[in-house]
Amino acid sequence: MKKLAIVLALSLATAFAATAAMAADGKTLYAKCAGCHGADGTKTAQSKALKGLSADAFTKAMEGYKAKKFGGPKKAVMEGQAAALSPEDIKALAAYVSKF
Numbered sequence: 882m883k884k885l886a887i888v889l890a891l892s893l894a895t896a897f898a899a900t901a902a903m904a905a906d907g908k909t910l911y912a913k914c915a916g917c918h919g920a921d922g923t924k925t926a927q928s929k930a931l932k933g934l935s936a937d938a939f940t941k942a943m944e945g946y947k948a949k950k951f952g953g954p955k956k957a958v959m960e961g962q963a964a965a966l967s968p969e970d971i972k973a974l975a976a977y978v979s980k981f
Contacts, residue, residue: 906970906973907973907974907975907976907977907978908977910966910970910973910974910977911974911977911978913962914931914962914974917958918930918931921981922934922978922981923981928952928953931978931981932981933981934978934979934981935979936975936976936978936979937975939971939974939975939978939979940971940972940975943963943966943971943974943975944963944971946959946960946962946963946964947960947963947964947966
């Protein structure tokens with residue numbers, strides 16, 4: 882039982898560390914977004930503000946921009962931004978933005 886408790890504690894610690902690292906990466910990645918969307922996601926840029934978006938909605942939008950199947954007439958800027966992001970980057974950004 883003691884070994885199981887230790888393994889569980891280490892697993893939880895690893896999960897929390899990974900979550901913290903993801904949030905830090907999302908914050909770092911978001912620095913490129915802040916110019917148009919604002920430091921807290923309230924600036925409307927060319928479309929709507931990011932503040933209030935769920936992680937799922939953000940991810941769907943970014944994947945849509947990457948696939949060039951999402952956005953309005955001025956979507957080219959976001960398509961270029963999204964093209965440079967890995968799936969892990971999008972996940973980190975989604976986690977960060979969803980906390981605005």
